[in-house]
Amino acid sequence: MTDPQQFHIVCPHCAAVNRVAAARLADKPVCGKCAQELFVGKPLDVDSAGFDRHVGRNDIPVVVDFWAAWCGPCRMMAPAYAQAATRLEPRVRLLKVDTEASQDLAARYAIRSIPTIALFQGGREIARQAGAMDAGNLVAWVQSHKQAA
Numbered sequence: 001m002t003d004p005q006q007f008h009i010v011c012p013h014c015a016a017v018n019r020v021a022a023a024r025l026a027d028k029p030v031c032g033k034c035a036q037e038l039f040v041g042k043p044l045d046v047d048s049a050g051f052d053r054h055v056g057r058n059d060i061p062v063v064v065d066f067w068a069a070w071c072g073p074c075r076m077m078a079p080a081y082a083q084a085a086t087r088l089e090p091r092v093r094l095l096k097v098d099t100e101a102s103q104d105l106a107a108r109y110a111i112r113s114i115p116t117i118a119l120f121q122g123g124r125e126i127a128r129q130a131g132a133m134d135a136g137n138l139v140a141w142v143q144s145h146k147q148a149a
Contacts, residue, residue: 007059010093011036012044017057025060025090041086043094048102054095055120061146062093063138066109066116068100074115077132084138092142119145 006019009029016033029038043065046054055062065081067074085094099106099114109118109125119127119142127145 008057009038009060010054010057011038012040015050015053029090039090041089042082043085043096045096045098048104051095051097051102051105054093056123058093060091060093061142062095062120063088063142064095064097064118064120066097066099066106066111066118067114068098070100071114073132077115077134080133080135080138083135084142087135087139088142092146117141121146 005022007022007025009018009020009025010016011018011031011034013036014031014034016031018029018032018038020029020038025039030036031038044050044054051064055064063084065074065077067078069075081094081096088094097105099111105111113130115130115132117129117133117138118125127141129141133141
């Protein structure tokens with residue numbers, strides 16, 4: 001990020017990187033390439049390439065839910081995670097990574113229990129929490145760990 005008043009935001013639809021003025025984040029910005037909204041109010045399911053793109057190119061913090069379909073606590077936490085997305089966007093992007101489909105990411109980040117929530121900022125992991133959380137605790141956890149953006 002070169003200008004502190006501008007953020008790079010990865011489009012959830014076409015993965016294009018957009019520059020958005022900090023003051024305009026809440027104004028429902030649209031992608032310059034595909035013209036769809038940059039914030040959809042729900043977590044994005046991503047594969048390894050999508051994960052790398054969002055974590056590496058978004059200037060806003062990125063929260064990742066490492067989960068699996070067979071995991072009961074993961075399925076129970078899914079609605080709370082979706083609710084947290086509506087409360088945290090547009091200042092935070094939320095992703096979901098299926099550890100069965102993206103085993104390379106699970107290995108790269110040494111995910112040993114699921115669900116595991118990880119917070120990334122500036123392309124690096126800055127906090128991690130294992131176990132299910134409700135929406136309020138998740139939002140509080142993210143806000144307590146993210147660096148001033």
